[in-house]
Amino acid sequence: MSDQFPDMSGAYELLAPAKTNLWLRVHGQREDGYHEIETRMVTLRLHDRIRFQWRDDDHVVLRCSDRSLPRGEDNLAVKAVRALERHTNKVFSISIDLEKNIPSGAGLGGGSSDAAAVLRAINVMGSLFLPEDELAAIGAQIGSDVPFFIYDRPCDCRGRGEVVTPLKEGEGPGALPVLLIKPNFEISAGWAYRRYASSSEYDGFLYAPQSCPWGEMVNDLERPVFEKFTVLGEMKSWLLAQAEVSAALMSGSGSTMMAILKPGLDGTGLLARALERYGENCWTFLGQTS
Numbered sequence: 371m372s373d374q375f376p377d378m379s380g381a382y383e384l385l386a387p388a389k390t391n392l393w394l395r396v397h398g399q400r401e402d403g404y405h406e407i408e409t410r411m412v413t414l415r416l417h418d419r420i421r422f423q424w425r426d427d428d429h430v431v432l433r434c435s436d437r438s439l440p441r442g443e444d445n446l447a448v449k450a451v452r453a454l455e456r457h458t459n460k461v462f463s464i465s466i467d468l469e470k471n472i473p474s475g476a477g478l479g480g481g482s483s484d485a486a487a488v489l490r491a492i493n494v495m496g497s498l499f500l501p502e503d504e505l506a507a508i509g510a511q512i513g514s515d516v517p518f519f520i521y522d523r524p525c526d527c528r529g530r531g532e533v534v535t536p537l538k539e540g541e542g543p544g545a546l547p548v549l550l551i552k553p554n555f556e557i558s559a560g561w562a563y564r565r566y567a568s569s570s571e572y573d574g575f576l577y578a579p580q581s582c583p584w585g586e587m588v589n590d591l592e593r594p595v596f597e598k599f600t601v602l603g604e605m606k607s608w609l610l611a612q613a614e615v616s617a618a619l620m621s622g623s624g625s626t627m628m629a630i631l632k633p634g635l636d637g638t639g640l641l642a643r644a645l646e647r648y649g650e651n652c653w654t655f656l657g658q659t660s
């Protein structure tokens with residue numbers, strides 16, 4: 371769950387979590403151009419940290435630790451402010467200071483999580499008292515994954531991802547130990563979905579569902595992604611061959627590969643071997659789902 375940190379200066383802080391998909395099924399393209407999907411998403415104990423403060427000059431100012439990201443109207447965090455303004459017919463002048471820890475183009479939902487955090491923060495700071503389902507509907511205007519982050523707990527998602535059903539207490543898998551590894555390139559979700567229909571399986575890679583206590587782990591987007599980025603298919607095969615790993619899957623549309631670790635095993639040795647094999651410039655995370 372995201373933590374909140376009010377302080378005496380009137381600022382407000384939230385932790386915006388990353389996500390991963392325990393499974394992702396693609397059921398074809400819809401008339402609106404999006405793809406119909408079914409997926410179960412959980413958050414990770416990996417967060418961006420966002421600090422909010424009201425302004426008195428009628429501006430929205432976004433500052434970000436990652437200088438490669440847009441900081442104007444194209445950023446999902448700013449789009450969230452504008453969507454909430456349209457919905458409430460109010461103006462929100464606010465500074466947003468974003469400390470990025472979730473990599474972009476990684477299939478981890480960092481931008482969508484930041485947008486959801488903006489909606490949740492202004493809802494509290496502005497005493498709007500909008501319920502979760504209303505915030506989720508606003509979030510769906512910004513991006514397909516934003517509604518999931520509004521609920522901030524394990525969810526099954528349908529439609530283009532915006533039809534969200536939170537899991538009941540104890541229905542999800544609980545915290546799972548994971549290793550994430552992302553090579554030094556990004557993958558656009560739009561690109562992966564556009565390539566889905568015309569893609570084919572690459573010989574030698576595992577695409578079949580993996581049977582796990584929490585359900586079958588499978589990701590239909592591995593097909594178009596592995597076809598072009600074969601290193602990710604090879605990485606999945608390598609992870610599955612390691613003694614510490616019980617299952618491995620691409621996270622969302624990539625380019626992050628996720629290994630579920632066997633209970634009670636230390637993943638530090640696996641992490642070291644993965645970096646030795648795939649390069650020290652890979653981004654990694656060793657932790658848990660939440």
